[in-house]
Amino acid sequence: MAMSQEDLGWFCDNSEGNYTTNSPYKPNLNHLLSTFTTHQIDYGFYNLSYGHDHKAYAIGLCRGDVMPDSCRSCLNNSITLLTGNCPTQTNAIVWYEDCIFRYSDRSLFGTLDLSPTRFVVLPVTSNVSDIRYTQLATDMLQQLTPKAASGDSRLKYATGRVAVPNFPVLSGAVQCTPDLTSDDCSTCLLASIAQVRDAYDTVPRVRIMKPSCNIRFDINRLFQDPPASSPPPRNKARKLVLILVPIIVVVLAALLLIIIIILRARNSNKKNEIANVASLQFDFDTIRIATNGFSDANQLGLGGFGAVYKVISSSNDNLKTQFN
Numbered sequence: 001m002a003m004s005q006e007d008l009g010w011f012c013d014n015s016e017g018n019y020t021t022n023s024p025y026k027p028n029l030n031h032l033l034s035t036f037t038t039h040q041i042d043y044g045f046y047n048l049s050y051g052h053d054h055k056a057y058a059i060g061l062c063r064g065d066v067m068p069d070s071c072r073s074c075l076n077n078s079i080t081l082l083t084g085n086c087p088t089q090t091n092a093i094v095w096y097e098d099c100i101f102r103y104s105d106r107s108l109f110g111t112l113d114l115s116p117t118r119f120v121v122l123p124v125t126s127n128v129s130d131i132r133y134t135q136l137a138t139d140m141l142q143q144l145t146p147k148a149a150s151g152d153s154r155l156k157y158a159t160g161r162v163a164v165p166n167f168p169v170l171s172g173a174v175q176c177t178p179d180l181t182s183d184d185c186s187t188c189l190l191a192s193i194a195q196v197r198d199a200y201d202t203v204p205r206v207r208i209m210k211p212s213c214n215i216r217f218d219i220n221r222l223f224q225d226p227p228a229s230s231p232p233p234r235n236k237a238r239k240l241v242l243i244l245v246p247i248i249v250v251v252l253a254a255l256l257l258i259i260i261i262i263l264r265a266r267n268s269n270k271k272n273e274i275a276n277v278a279s280l281q282f283d284f285d286t287i288r289i290a291t292n293g294f295s296d297a298n299q300l301g302l303g304g305f306g307a308v309y310k311v312i313s314s315s316n317d318n319l320k321t322q323f324n
Contacts, residue, residue: 007077008207009118010094012086016104019090025054025105032056033079033103037072043154044071045178047109058103061177064157065223066098074099095120095209102211112184113211114191122205122218129202133170136162137206137217140172141193148174149185156185159223168204171222176213188213 019025028051036048036058044062049055060078062071078094078101086092093102095118102108140162147158156176163169176185192208192215204219216222291298300308 006096007081008095008097008120008209010081010085011092011116011118012082012089013091013093013116014089016089016091018088019105020088023054024051025056025090027051028054029056029103032058033083036060036079037075042068044068045154046075047179049107054105056103056105057108058101059108059177059179060099060101061175062099063097063173063223064155064159064175070098075101093211095207095214100209100211100214110179110181111212112180112188114188115210117192117195118207118209119195120207120209121203122207124203124205124219130167130204131202132164132167133202133204133217133219134197136164136170137172138193138196140170141174141189141196141215141217144172144174145186145189145193148176148189149182151176151178151185153178156180168219170204170217170219172215172217173222174213174215180212185213189215 019029032048032050035050036046037060039046039048044064044066046058046060049057060071060075062074066074074096078096078099082092082094082101082103090105091103093100093116140160144158144160148156151157156178157173158175159171159173161169161171174189176188180188188210192210192213195208196206196215204217206218207216208214288294294307302308
């Protein structure tokens with residue numbers, strides 16, 4: 001949801017010095033500003049520089065819910081405003097509802113800057129001043145601070161709403177430039193929140209803007225709820241694992257059972273073969289009686305290991321045996 005493209009204020013820093021038309025800083029800055037939004041950045045934070053000697057640095061930060069096209073539009077408006085209103089200053093900053101833009105002749109990345117500070121009270125349609133706005137806003141913004149500070153290097157931004165009976169819903173948002181550390185982000189936001197009560201004790205639409213962070217609360221809608229998104233892939237993967245693991249376990253158990261049955265069957269066959277071989281072993285006296293004293297009448301012939309005799313078992317089965 002894009003807000004109005006009217007600026008909330010700008011600051012040309014004369015204390016940091018000016019540059020002249022012939023200064024090498026000027027072409028570096030001009031090139032940086034003219035190409036700033038040509039970079040395709042979809043997360044709302046631009047940190048760019050250009051040049052070697054007298055290098056120019058710039059940072060652009062869009063509100064966390066602003067879409068990329070609206071972000072670039074806001075930054076382009078910022079560049080136009082600053083080049084027109086701060087034509088010779090080496091350092092300048094402008095704040096909009098949708099973005100913050102600043103440039104300098106020193107590196108800005110990772111630097112906590114608490115000044116200058118811009119205090120803004122937006123108009124309301126009726127007299128709705130109430131001391132409860134300040135208390136509700138302070139509590140809400142303090143709760144949002146650690147959420148924003150724990151963000152990553154692309155986004156440090158948190159929003160919320162608070163509602164009490166018979167009172168307008170109050171929206172709040174806090175944001176840091178994501179190049180800050182978590183501690184620096186918290187320091188910047190808490191310093192801004194501490195200024196709410198001192199500056200505005202009863203008003204419902206406030207912005208406190210610093211170079212490194214900003215806070216805002218409003219009885220009007222401040223931000224657009226993010227669209228509902230599909231569950232992250234890891235949840236889908238987890239569901240798939242929960243389905244596949246039991247199936248795999250059952251299949252492995254079945255295979256193991258089949259292997260056990262096969263091995264047992266093989267062992268049983270081996271035992272039977274051993275028993276059969278054992279049943280064909282006789283002592284010498286039994287063989288002598290069965291061959292009628294190794295009678296020539298029972299000799300069937302000669303083998304490679306000796307004579308072969310016919311024997312008669314107790315079950316009258318004809319058997320053959322060989323003796324050396």
